[in-house]
Amino acid sequence: MMKAIKEVVGGFNSLVTGMRITLGQFFKPTVTVHYPHQTLKIPPRFRGHIELVRDPVTGKAACYACKLCERACPSDCITVEGAKLEGAKKKSVTSYTLDFTKCSLCGSCVEACRDGAIRFSRQYNLASTSREEFVMDLFKKLEDEAREAGDIPPAPPAPAPRVDVTSGIVVPAASSPLRIETPKPAELKSEVK
Amino acid sequence: MQFLSSEPIRLLVSLVGILSFVGLNAAYLVWVERKGAGRFQRRHGPTEVGFAGLLQPIADAAKLLSKQLIVPQGVDAALFRAAPLLMMSPALMSLAVIPFSDTLAARNINVGLLMIFALGSINVMAVMLGGWASRNKYAIISAARVVSQNVAYEIPMLLVVITMIMVTGTMNLNEIVQKQAGAFWNWNLFKVWVNPLMPVTFLIFYICMLAETNRAPFDMAEAESELVAGAYTEYSGMGFGVFFMAEYANILLGCSLATVLFLGGWQSPIGILPGVFWFLIKMYFLVFTVVWVRWTFPRTQFYGLLNLSWKILIPVSLFTLILTGAMMKLFKV
Numbered sequence: 001m002m003k004a005i006k007e008v009v010g011g012f013n014s015l016v017t018g019m020r021i022t023l024g025q026f027f028k029p030t031v032t033v034h035y036p037h038q039t040l041k042i043p044p045r046f047r048g049h050i051e052l053v054r055d056p057v058t059g060k061a062a063c064y065a066c067k068l069c070e071r072a073c074p075s076d077c078i079t080v081e082g083a084k085l086e087g088a089k090k091k092s093v094t095s096y097t098l099d100f101t102k103c104s105l106c107g108s109c110v111e112a113c114r115d116g117a118i119r120f121s122r123q124y125n126l127a128s129t130s131r132e133e134f135v136m137d138l139f140k141k142l143e144d145e146a147r148e149a150g151d152i153p154p155a156p157p158a159p160a161p162r163v164d165v166t167s168g169i170v171v172p173a174a175s176s177p178l179r180i181e182t183p184k185p186a187e188l189k190s191e192v193k
Numbered sequence: 194m195q196f197l198s199s200e201p202i203r204l205l206v207s208l209v210g211i212l213s214f215v216g217l218n219a220a221y222l223v224w225v226e227r228k229g230a231g232r233f234q235r236r237h238g239p240t241e242v243g244f245a246g247l248l249q250p251i252a253d254a255a256k257l258l259s260k261q262l263i264v265p266q267g268v269d270a271a272l273f274r275a276a277p278l279l280m281m282s283p284a285l286m287s288l289a290v291i292p293f294s295d296t297l298a299a300r301n302i303n304v305g306l307l308m309i310f311a312l313g314s315i316n317v318m319a320v321m322l323g324g325w326a327s328r329n330k331y332a333i334i335s336a337a338r339v340v341s342q343n344v345a346y347e348i349p350m351l352l353v354v355i356t357m358i359m360v361t362g363t364m365n366l367n368e369i370v371q372k373q374a375g376a377f378w379n380w381n382l383f384k385v386w387v388n389p390l391m392p393v394t395f396l397i398f399y400i401c402m403l404a405e406t407n408r409a410p411f412d413m414a415e416a417e418s419e420l421v422a423g424a425y426t427e428y429s430g431m432g433f434g435v436f437f438m439a440e441y442a443n444i445l446l447g448c449s450l451a452t453v454l455f456l457g458g459w460q461s462p463i464g465i466l467p468g469v470f471w472f473l474i475k476m477y478f479l480v481f482t483v484v485w486v487r488w489t490f491p492r493t494q495f496y497g498l499l500n501l502s503w504k505i506l507i508p509v510s511l512f513t514l515i516l517t518g519a520m521m522k523l524f525k526v
Contacts, residue, residue: 008505015490022233022489031235 042122049100050078050109051121052093052142059149061142063093063117072112077102093139100126100134207299211288218445219438220250226484233488260430268427269326276323277428277435283312283319284442291449292367294459294469305366306354309450313405316443317343320407320414323436324424335423338413338495343405345499349506350401353394356514357454359521360387370458377462382455386524388517390509395455397510399479402447404498406440409487411498418492448479 033040050069055062065082077099082091110118128134224239224246231238239246264270290305292298302308317340324336360381361369373380382395404411415423422428425436452458452475459472493501 018489019485022485025235026229026232026485028235030232030237032237034237034240 042124046120046122046124047105047107048121048123049103049105049126049136050098050118050138052096052138053117053119054142054146059146061093061096061117061139062115063096064090064115065093066091066114068112068114069109069118072108074106074108075102075104078109095137096139096142098136098138100136101131207289211285211299215285215288215442215445216438219441220254222441222444222480223253223437224250225481226487229481229484230488233485254434257431257434262432263427263429265328265427268328272322272326273427274432276319276326276424277432277439279322280316280319280439281435281442283315284439284446287312287446288442288449290366291446291453292370292458293472295367295467297469298367301365301367303363303365303368306358306364306369309446310351310354313446314343314347316405319439320424323428324414327424327427329427331420331422331426332424335414335416335420335426339407339424342407342411342413342498345502346401346404346411346506349397349502349510350405352507352510352514353398353401354454356388356394356510356517357381359514359517360384366453366458370453370460373457373460374467375460377457380455380457380460380462382457388513388520390513390516393509394513395451397506397513398451398455399482400501400506402451403483403486404502406443406447408440408444408483410490410493412492413495413498416492444480444483445476448476448483451479452476 052061052063054060063080063082065080067080067082070078070080079095079097079099080093081095083094084091107120110120126134227249228238228246230236239249242248242252264273287309289299290302290308292301320339321336324332324334324339327333357369358364361372363369363372369381377383382391384391388394403409407414413423415425420426422433425433428436449472452472456475456479457471458475459467459469461467461471
């Protein structure tokens with residue numbers, strides 16, 4: 001009988017202790033981050049999808065299309081094309097496509113790269129409604145970045161449409177062969193606190 | 194004022210008053226619950242809809258109202274539809290006899306307490322019918338649990354209420370409050386000279402109230418992690434919404450009753466300025482405690498729940514009943 005009473009009183013005490021603790025937490029400040037309004041600092045070793053690195057001297061891609069990353073990739077999601085420009089000692093990259101739908105973010109490509117020409121980007125909000133947006137043209141992205149930074153002059157203005165003399169039809173100028181029109185990924189916000 | 198006291202008008206005003214009181218409270222107690230849940234876990238709770246998420250219940254209600262009411266194939270359609278109403282209406286009817294203040298009560302009948310408990314036992318029926326009519330295995334398990342749980346907890350609750358009727362000598366809720374006039378030591382909760390175990394009696398009443406309204410840690414009927422949503426599994430849209438509102442209406446009723454029986458209703462704790470706001474302060478404190486308890490304790494196991502009732506609450510409440518009777522006989526209080 002005494003044991004049972006002791007048990008009940010002890011149990012009740014533990015309940016009161018629990019309630020005191022939760023009430024203490026109730027009046028403390030909250031600890032959550034309100035994600036769309038606030039963001040946390042991205043840790044320096046964050047492994048996003050890969051991106052090309054610009055050479056700090058020339059402002060162009062440091063990649064010279066050796067294709068080591070393409071070979072290192074276990075899921076075959078990288079396609080690199082390069083060409084030797086006139087007067088250059090090395091080849092330079094002309095197209096670099098990452099199929100992010102297949103990428104498992106293993107980082108083998110970054111490890112394989114001898115000259116640090118690719119690295120992990122810090123983009124994380126990559127939601128999209130279409131699969132095609134994840135086939136990323138990294139070379140185009142790099143060029144866009146360079147243009148924004150003002151390191152290389154903007155692409156020359158498109159040649160004026162010429163009028164066919166014989167028929168009088170306006171022929172639009174062909175777009176630059178290097179610039180493949182791909183839909184831009186949905187607005188990528190990366191405001192870092 | 195002569196116009197207001199005519200009987201049909203009085204009826205209408207009471208009806209609209211109770212309905213809007215319950216509706217508003219059901220909506221905003223959900224907000225309190227979610228905000229409380231957030232704060233107890235160091236989160237913010239709803240913040241997006243309106244200032245501090247205050248319009249969230251309205252958004253939720255709009256969502257529930259716009260959803261299709263599905264009656265699954267092969268269910269007993271009449272009972273399936275009746276169950277939410279059966280759950281909601283007793284709570285609404287019972288609130289008619291709760292005295293919010295000296296003069297503010299829809300009806301002042303002399304068996305108010307009896308009426309509340311008579312109507313209160315319909316709740317079990319409602320959840321059982323809802324669970325049975327759903328033709329769903331989870332709902333059936335939930336219905337079976339509800340019946341055994343509520344039978345187990347009705348007994349200590351009624352024993353406690355008998356104790357209170359012995360102490361106050363009346364079943365009229367208004368008179369019960371009037372007998373607790375004066376400062377807080379005249380409240381039934383602190384009348385230790387009548388029964389030294391009075392606070393324990395209040396505790397038993399409160400625990401039984403939690404169990405009767407199927408609230409955590411006794412939410413065996415709607416054990417989300419085990420039974421989907423228990424008896425409410427098959428209900429969509431406002432069918433579920435009414436069950437949800439009824440849960441809060443029942444909490445409101447239970448806390449009002451606890452306030453009237455133990456905490457002196459609309460009496461002031463310092464003996465001056467009695468009024469409706471004292472009633473509301475006490476009641477909402479008890480409602481907050483319900484939320485507080487929910488976010489503190491994990492759900493009990495089912496045998497733990499029945500053990501608590503049959504092995505602890507019923508013997509203790511029987512003991513307090515006998516003790517009260519003996520004390521009243523001996524000391525003529």
